[in-house]
Amino acid sequence: xxxxxxxxxxxxYFLNSSTAVKVLxxxxxxxxGLIVGLVIMLILDPSRAFAGFSTILFGLFRNxxxxxxxxxxxxxxxILTGLSVAxxxxxxxxxxxxxxxxxxxxxxxxxxxxxxxxxxSFHWVVALLAGGLxxxxxxxxxxxxxxxxxxxxxxxxxxxxxVAMYFSTLMVKTTIYNQSxxxxxxxxxxxxxxxxxxxxxxxxxxxxYGLFVAFxxxxxxHVILAKTTFGYQLKSVGxxxxxxxxxxxxxxRNIILAMTxxxxxxxxxxxxxxxxxxxxxxxxxxxxxxxxxxxxxxxLGLSSPIGVLIAGIFYGSLEIGGFYLQVTTQFVPxxxxxxxxxIIYISALxxxxxxxxxxxxxxxKDARLEATHE
Amino acid sequence: xxxxxDTLNFLIPLIIASMVPLSLVALGGLFSERSGVVNIALEGxxxxxxxxxxxxxxxxxxxxxxxxxxSLIGLITGALVGVLYAALHAFASVTMxxxxxxxxxxxxxxxxxxxxxxxxxxxxxxxINLGGNYTIPEVPVLSSIPVLxxxxxxxxYLSTYLGIVIFAVAITFLYKTKLGLRIRACGENPQAADxxxxxxxxxxxxxxxxxxxxxxMGGVIFVLSFATRFQGTVAGFGFLALAVxxxxxxxxxxxxxxxxxxxxxxxxANAYTAIPGLQxxxxxxxxxxxxxxxxxxxxxxxxxKNSRAPKAAGEPYDAGKx
Numbered sequence: 001x002x003x004x005x006x007x008x009x010x011x012x013y014f015l016n017s018s019t020a021v022k023v024l025x026x027x028x029x030x031x032x033g034l035i036v037g038l039v040i041m042l043i044l045d046p047s048r049a050f051a052g053f054s055t056i057l058f059g060l061f062r063n064x065x066x067x068x069x070x071x072x073x074x075x076x077x078x079i080l081t082g083l084s085v086a087x088x089x090x091x092x093x094x095x096x097x098x099x100x101x102x103x104x105x106x107x108x109x110x111x112x113x114x115x116x117x118x119x120x121s122f123h124w125v126v127a128l129l130a131g132g133l134x135x136x137x138x139x140x141x142x143x144x145x146x147x148x149x150x151x152x153x154x155x156x157x158x159x160x161x162x163v164a165m166y167f168s169t170l171m172v173k174t175t176i177y178n179q180s181x182x183x184x185x186x187x188x189x190x191x192x193x194x195x196x197x198x199x200x201x202x203x204x205x206x207x208x209y210g211l212f213v214a215f216x217x218x219x220x221x222h223v224i225l226a227k228t229t230f231g232y233q234l235k236s237v238g239x240x241x242x243x244x245x246x247x248x249x250x251x252x253r254n255i256i257l258a259m260t261x262x263x264x265x266x267x268x269x270x271x272x273x274x275x276x277x278x279x280x281x282x283x284x285x286x287x288x289x290x291x292x293x294x295x296x297x298x299x300l301g302l303s304s305p306i307g308v309l310i311a312g313i314f315y316g317s318l319e320i321g322g323f324y325l326q327v328t329t330q331f332v333p334x335x336x337x338x339x340x341x342x343i344i345y346i347s348a349l350x351x352x353x354x355x356x357x358x359x360x361x362x363x364x365k366d367a368r369l370e371a372t373h374e
Numbered sequence: 375x376x377x378x379x380d381t382l383n384f385l386i387p388l389i390i391a392s393m394v395p396l397s398l399v400a401l402g403g404l405f406s407e408r409s410g411v412v413n414i415a416l417e418g419x420x421x422x423x424x425x426x427x428x429x430x431x432x433x434x435x436x437x438x439x440x441x442x443x444x445s446l447i448g449l450i451t452g453a454l455v456g457v458l459y460a461a462l463h464a465f466a467s468v469t470m471x472x473x474x475x476x477x478x479x480x481x482x483x484x485x486x487x488x489x490x491x492x493x494x495x496x497x498x499x500x501x502i503n504l505g506g507n508y509t510i511p512e513v514p515v516l517s518s519i520p521v522l523x524x525x526x527x528x529x530x531y532l533s534t535y536l537g538i539v540i541f542a543v544a545i546t547f548l549y550k551t552k553l554g555l556r557i558r559a560c561g562e563n564p565q566a567a568d569x570x571x572x573x574x575x576x577x578x579x580x581x582x583x584x585x586x587x588x589x590x591m592g593g594v595i596f597v598l599s600f601a602t603r604f605q606g607t608v609a610g611f612g613f614l615a616l617a618v619x620x621x622x623x624x625x626x627x628x629x630x631x632x633x634x635x636x637x638x639x640x641x642x643a644n645a646y647t648a649i650p651g652l653q654x655x656x657x658x659x660x661x662x663x664x665x666x667x668x669x670x671x672x673x674x675x676x677x678x679k680n681s682r683a684p685k686a687a688g689e690p691y692d693a694g695k696x
Contacts, residue, residue: 165610166661349470
């Protein structure tokens with residue numbers, strides 16, 4: 001009789017835990033995405049490909065605490081848009097409108113940041129909240145359309161993304177336009193999110209108190225989903241809308257609230273992105289990519305707030321890698337976007353990978369069991 | 375009176391130039407959705423088709439081939455690339471039964487990033503110049519027809535005529551052939567189609583690949599008609615085409631009407647300062663630009679109860695669940 005070893009224990013663990021298998025599928029998506037990036041570099045410029053690739057992976061460790069700080073700085077908006085997408089997803093809604101909510105929030109945050117200088121030391125807090133409120137409003141619209149008119153939230157959000165983009169351009173031009181450089185004014189210094197002790201701690205990185213907002217929102221959404229009746233109802237509506245209604249839950253209210261909260265979180269992301277020195281709202285007709293990157297992070301984080309937090313920080317490290325990629329090799333940082341897109345595509349196939357992982361593990365376990373009985 | 379004609383002679387070719395790619399790409403969306411696969415990747419497919427098509431055309435310009443032949447090659451290349459790129463969406467959504475929105479989002483992000491990445495490496499900049507003017511100055515004889523001559527046959531694009539032919543062929547295919555009927559059946563009731571021996575998976579592949587061809591070609595047309603260079607984007611045109619398809623209620627004739635309407639709004643947004651009567655009413659161009667999206671939302675809100683959307687669109691087909 002063969003003794004049970006740690007391998008058996010591990011196999012049992014994975015076979016009994018669907019979360020563990022899903023995490024493994026996320027890791028496969030990340031590795032797959034990185035491989036796509038490497039292959040594209042190898043095809044286009046083999047001589048620099050490996051140098052570039054190691055820069056993406058290890059760029060994070062180049063500049064000590066400053067890089068860590070910047071990694072978190074890049075991660076914060078993506079964590080928030082990721083949370084926004086994930087939260088809606090738990091209610092069975094696909095929030096492809098994060099970019100629109102983010103843009104809408106960003107405009108109002110910057111508007112308050114430029115104009116309401118009388119607020120003194122509360123200025124940045126009010127500007128931040130203005131962004132969150134505006135985002136909430138923009139998220140509520142597809143929620144109401146879905147709840148009352150049964151309009152597909154994906155299509156509605158796509159349309160609203162472009163409305164928000166043109167709205168922001170129009171409002172920037174008519175209210176806070178800096179004619180000489182053809183873009184919006186930056187927020188007043190009192191409206192910039194303070195860096196506080198991060199300044200010295202991370203050796204002058206761009207990291208600011210936005211990080212606490214990301215942590216706070218992660219914690220709040222985690223508690224809502226895991227510990228409250230409201231969260232239970234949201235998840236229930238996500239699993240089966242009709243059954244939830246039958247059980248006496250107000251599914252219309254839940255859908256609207258879920259989208260409103262998702263919108264608020266994206267709006268905060270927009271505020272945090274633009275309430276900093278050196279970044280300005282433009283009048284170019286481009287959707288902000290951060291809303292879409294949130295989809296990747298939400299998928300990798302298995303739509304759980306804490307998973308999204310971890311995946312968002314991973315994204316931040318890629319972004320740092322992309323920064324050094326541009327500095328040290330001739331590759332441009334678009335490679336990071338390519339990798340992100342590949343990760344999303346492979347995540348879409350996640351169910352398939354989960355089945356494969358499960359079957360392979362099962363086979364190995366059966367083989368070991370057989371060996372034990374011989 | 376002659377001033378009115380001058381204005382129309384200025385506006386109508388612009389409207390036609392917008393209408394052609396809009397209706398073709400929307401038709402692409404229609405083929406995919408009528409076969410049962412939601413395709414919001416039109417934007418990304420346009421970028422991919424446009425990118426490869428334009429790069430090839432730019433390379434061919436130096437060879438001294440006639441410009442219209444080059445533009446034909448570019449359009450066909452765009453369509454082929456669109457088919458290949460859309461195959462990724464078909465693989466994920468049909469074979470792997472994945473979430474169609476997620477797969478399409480990945481394709482929408484991948485195309486601009488890859489095209490900018492490659493362009494920066496090979497051209498040193500993300501802008502690729504077309505290197506030629508592809509309009510047909512005058513079509514012999516036809517350009518002298520009163521009214522229609524200046525609208526359709528002066529400073530025209532090859533893609534306009536090609537687009538009209540493709541649109542006619544596509545409608546005939548969808549409504550008058552057995553395969554067309556099968557495509558429509560797979561989007562409405564795939565179980566019934568399957569029970570009659572139709573291979574739902576193959577038909578859905580076909581629908582998505584046709585949409586890839588149309589969107590890929592639409593990408594090349596977009597760059598040829600509206601830009602002098604390719605910058606890794608089609609500026610939301612693919613999503614506008616999606617709105618055209620919805621506003622047209624998933625029907626070719628509806629798409630045509632919606633395309634006329636949206637194209638007119640789009641032209642007004644870009645050229646209202648040159649239109650007598652509008653230049654005095656100072657409505658900002660952004661208002662016109664957001665109008666198509668708002669109207670689509672309103673239509674969705676008031677028509678979703680009796681929507682014409684294919685019933686099975688977005689649902690992966692699983693023969694085991696029949």
